[in-house]
Amino acid sequence: MSTSFQTKIPNSLNEHWMPFSSNKDFKKNPRIIVKAEGIYLHTHDGKTLIDGSSGLYCNPLGHGRKEIIEAIKNQLENLDYTMPFQQGYGGSFELATMIAQKTPEDLNRIFYTICGSTAVETAIKIAVAYFRSIGQTNRFKFVGRERGYHGMNIGALTVGGIPNNSREFKNILMPGVEHMRHTFLPEHKFVKGQPDSGSELADDLEVIAKKLGGENIAACIVEPIAGSTGTLIPPKHYLQKLRKICDKHGILLIFDEVVTGWGRTGSAFAAQEFEVTPDIITMAKATTNGIVPMGVVAVREKIYQSVIDASPDGAVELFHGYTYSGIPVAVSAAIAVQKIFEKEDIFNKVKKLSKHFQDGLHSLKDLSCVDSIRNYGLLGGVDISMRDKPGKAGFNVYKKCYDSGVNIKPTGDALIIAPPFVCEKKDIDEIIEKMRKGIQSHLKS
Ligand SMILES: Cc1ncc(COP(=O)(O)O)c(C=O)c1O
Numbered sequence: 001m002s003t004s005f006q007t008k009i010p011n012s013l014n015e016h017w018m019p020f021s022s023n024k025d026f027k028k029n030p031r032i033i034v035k036a037e038g039i040y041l042h043t044h045d046g047k048t049l050i051d052g053s054s055g056l057y058c059n060p061l062g063h064g065r066k067e068i069i070e071a072i073k074n075q076l077e078n079l080d081y082t083m084p085f086q087q088g089y090g091g092s093f094e095l096a097t098m099i100a101q102k103t104p105e106d107l108n109r110i111f112y113t114i115c116g117s118t119a120v121e122t123a124i125k126i127a128v129a130y131f132r133s134i135g136q137t138n139r140f141k142f143v144g145r146e147r148g149y150h151g152m153n154i155g156a157l158t159v160g161g162i163p164n165n166s167r168e169f170k171n172i173l174m175p176g177v178e179h180m181r182h183t184f185l186p187e188h189k190f191v192k193g194q195p196d197s198g199s200e201l202a203d204d205l206e207v208i209a210k211k212l213g214g215e216n217i218a219a220c221i222v223e224p225i226a227g228s229t230g231t232l233i234p235p236k237h238y239l240q241k242l243r244k245i246c247d248k249h250g251i252l253l254i255f256d257e258v259v260t261g262w263g264r265t266g267s268a269f270a271a272q273e274f275e276v277t278p279d280i281i282t283m284a285k286a287t288t289n290g291i292v293p294m295g296v297v298a299v300r301e302k303i304y305q306s307v308i309d310a311s312p313d314g315a316v317e318l319f320h321g322y323t324y325s326g327i328p329v330a331v332s333a334a335i336a337v338q339k340i341f342e343k344e345d346i347f348n349k350v351k352k353l354s355k356h357f358q359d360g361l362h363s364l365k366d367l368s369c370v371d372s373i374r375n376y377g378l379l380g381g382v383d384i385s386m387r388d389k390p391g392k393a394g395f396n397v398y399k400k401c402y403d404s405g406v407n408i409k410p411t412g413d414a415l416i417i418a419p420p421f422v423c424e425k426k427d428i429d430e431i432i433e434k435m436r437k438g439i440q441s442h443l444k445s
Contacts, residue, residue, distance in 0.1 A: 009030055009032060009044055010032075013026075013027045013030060014027070022395070025395075030044070031043065031399075031402060032044040036051070036059075036063035036064060037063055037064045038062045038063060038064065038422075039051050039062050039063070039419075039420045039422065039423060039427055040063075041063075041407055047402075047403075047405065048405060049402065049405055049406060049407045050405060050406050050407070050427065050430050050431055050434060051063070051407050051419075051420060052401075052406045052407055052408045052417050052418075052419055052431040052434075052435070053407055053408050053409040053416060053417060053418050054290075054418045054419065054420045054421075055290050056285070056290070056409065057227065057259050057264070057285050057286070057409075057416075057418045058284075058285040058286060058289070058290025059289055059290040059291075059420060060262070060263065060264070060286050060289065060346075060378075060418075060420050060421040060422070061286075061289045061337065061340055061346070061420065061421060061422055062420050062422045065289060065336075065340065067336050067339065067340060068288075068289055068291060068333050068336040068337060068340075070336075071332045071333060071335065071336035072291070072292070072329055072332050072333055072336075074332070075091070075328050075329055075331075075332035076328075076329060079328050080328065080329065081327055081328065081329075082327075082328065084112070084321065084322075084323075084324075084325045084326055084327065085321060089328055089331075091328055091331040091332060091335060092112065092326035092328075092331050094331075094335065095110075095326070095331050095334050095335050095338070096110035098335065098338045099296060099298065099338075100298070102268040102269070102338075103268075103269065103281060103298045104269060104271045104272050104277045104281075105277045105300070106300050106301045106302075107277070107278075107279075107280070107281055107298040107299060107300055108298070108300075108301055109298065109299045109300070109301060109303070109304035110296060110297070110298055111126070111296070111297040111299070111325075112294065112295070112296060112297075112322075112325040112326030112330075112331075113284075113294075113295035113296065113297065113322060113325060114293050114294065114295055114322050114324045114325070115151070115284055115293050115294070115295045116150075116151050116156075116256075116258035116282065116283075116284035116285065116295055117150070117151025117152050117153045117156045117295075118151075118153065118295050118322060119151075119256075119258065119282035119283065119284055119295030119296060119297050120150040120151050120153070120155065120156040120159070120221070120256055120258075120282050121151070121153045121155045121156055122282075122295075122297045122320060123219075123221070123254050123256075123280045123282050123297050123299075124142065124155045124156075124159070124218075124219070124221075125155075125318075125320050126280065126297065126299060126303065126307070126318070126320075127139075127142075127218040127219040127252050127254070127280065128140050128218055129307050129318055129320075130218075130252070130303045130306055130307055131218055132310070133306040133307045133309070133310035134306050134310075136215070136250075138215065138216050139215065139216055139217060139218040139250075140176060140216075140218055141176035141177065141178070141212050141216050141217045141218060142158075142159050142174070142176065142177045142178075142217070142218060142219055142220070142221065143159075143177070143178050143179070143180060143205060143208050143217060143219070143220040143221070143251075144158070144159035144160060144161055144177060144178075144179050144180075144220075144221055144222070145161050145179055145180045145181070145182055145183075145221075145222050145226070146161035146179050146180070146181055146182040147161050147162065147182035147184070147226050147229040147232060148160050148161040148162075148179075148182075148221070148222060148223055148226055148229075148256075149161075149162060149165075149223070149226070149227065149228035149229060150221065150223075150256050150258075151258075152165070154169075154172060154173065154174055155174050157169065157173065158173040158174040158177045159174075159177055159221050161179050161182065162228075162229060176212075176216075178208045178211070178212060180201065180202075180204035180205055180208065180220075180222075181201055181204050182201075182226065182229075182232060183198050183201050183226070183232055183233075183234055183235055183238060184232045184374075185197060185198050185235075188233075188235075188372075188374070189371065189372040189373075190362065190365060190372065190373050191233075191374065192358050192362060192375060193233065193358070193375065193376055194233050194234060194235060194236045194376070195233065195235045195236070196235070196236055197235060198235030198238060199235045199236060199237040199238045199240075199241055200241075201235070201238060202238050202239075202241035202242045202245060203241070203245075205220055205242060205245045205246070205251075206245050209245065209249050209251070214248070214249030214250070214251065215249070215250070217249065217251045218251070218252060219251060219252040219253070219254050219279075219280070220242060220245075220246055220251055220252070220253055220254065221254040221255075221256055222239075222242065222254075222255065222256065223255070223256045223257070223258075223259065223260065224239060224255050224257065224260050224265075224270035224271065224273075224274055224276075225259070225260050225264075225265070225270060225376055225379060227258075227259035227260070227379065227416065227418075228259070228411055228416070229411055229412070229414060230374070230381035230382075230383060230411060230412075230414025230415075230416060231374045231375065231376070231379050231380055231381030231414075231416060231417075232374065232381070233374055233375070233376045234274065239274050239276040240274075240275075240276055242276075243276050243277075243278075246279075252278075252279040252280060252303075253276075253278040253279050253280075254278055254279065254280040254281075254282065255269070255270065255271055255276075255278040255280070255281050255282070256282045257269050257270055257271070257281050257282060257283050258282055258283060258284045258285055258295070259285060259379070259418075260273075260377075260379070261281065261282075261283035261284075261285070261286065261287070262283065262285070262286035262287060262337075262341070263286065263341065263346050263347040263350050263377075263421055264286070264350070264377050264378060264379050264418065265350070265376055265377035265379070266347060266348075266350045266351030266354055266377045266378075267347055267351075268341075268347055269281060269283075273377070279299065279300050279303065280297060280298065280299050280300070280303070281297070281298045282295065282296070282297050283295070283296045283297075283298070284296065286337070287334050287337065288330055288333035288334045288337060289333065289337050291333050292329050292330040292333045293324070293330065294326075294330040294331075294333070294334060344422075346421050346422075349421055349422075350377055350378050350421050351377070353378060353419075353421075353423065353425070353428065354375075354376075354377050354378060356425050356428055357375065357378055357380065357419065357428050358375045358380075360428050360429060360431070360432035361373055361375050361380045361382070361417065361432065362375070363432060364382060364432065364435065364436060364439065367436070367439050367440070367443070368385075368443065369384050369385045369393065369439065369442065369443055370382055370383070370384065370385075370439065371383040371384065371385050378418060378419050378421060378423075379416075379417075379418050380416070380417040380418070381414050381415065381416055381417070382414070382415040382417065382435075383413060383414050383415075384397050384413045384414075384415065384439070384442070385413070386413050390412055390413060391410075391412045391413060392413075393413050393442070394410040394411070394412050394413040394414060394415060395410055396442050396445065397410065397415060397438060397439055397442045398410040398415065400437075400438040400439070400441040400442045400445070401415075401434065401435055401437075401438030401439070402438075403438065403441065404434045404435075404437035404438040404441060405434045405437075406430075406431050406434035406435055406438065408435065415435075417431065417435070419431055
């Protein structure tokens, strides 16, 4: 490997307040990535890491894809920015058509945002706007789920279910939000794919509907697979049950597919993989292969039409949008990504590789600190036994894996593995082998 692209650590690490990081730990012992190519990352101190988490799930096509870079360059040279309010540019319409062709049933109306958090925030607002447009002004309560992650804006944070994220902000959370229990049961510990037990946990929605009044709830939001808390796979029939309860009470079902959207499960969306159609889907991450920030909300025709029809001609129908909603540079990347999905039959590729990934991941079961392993498609979670306090062991394993040459994402004591879709079997083997080394080194430390 050439070392020509290695750079020194910047002169000062002080000024940058890093997000979701232990700033103290990092600044004592920095981990700086200086170059990415294909499925590999190169660090400032000469290490090469295989990207076992596709960044933050967001680079599934690998790094440095020429087609995407070319598309962005061409776009920038011709139209670098245009206001997305009251005027448009052709690409955003073209991309919306492409996305609508992949979304399930009639989730064909596409709203652009900046990221996953803003996609969720937008979905929440669209749900409220929809019910107002049909005269159900009492519907503004929401149901989320424990161990759900939907992003960091106030709405998204409130419907999320990770206490550490919201503890300091309790006083400013959105009112009228309840949470269902999460779906990870003790007997799911080493289950491959979807667990058989636990569908009855969907009845929590019925209990909440009784408590709040089903007619007051706008939407129930879940990740079909809870990603950020360690890959919690939905029990068989669970999502179907949620759908039924939503229908009974007229509640909208939102699938947050920021992680699962665009192929992670082996289908374009988890909705198709699990055969449950929600009313709204949020997506981000893989939409641009993580290169330019972009979020997307896909909604059913009737939702769009009701909101549009409720306003007089010439009026703004939805008072919502962002300076960077569907801007040319993001759209050009997303269109290039869509073309690669088609050309390389990416979703089927994921499906074919899933079994090999499952076998590899579950081979880590013999390591004494591995408490649980879960997987679906090219998404995996491994729980590490707690040491002293929650999160310490997970963080240590992450660092040991970094040293052994594989990049993974820890959340608490759970490790998240989300290999790039362009991996071959041998690359999966390399990820697993290097994880084994990293976990062994943790055991010795
Ligand atoms: C399911 C889900 N929703 C929303 C988000 C928030 O996305 P972003 O960080 O782009 O705002 C994430 C981020 O990981 C996520 O996993």
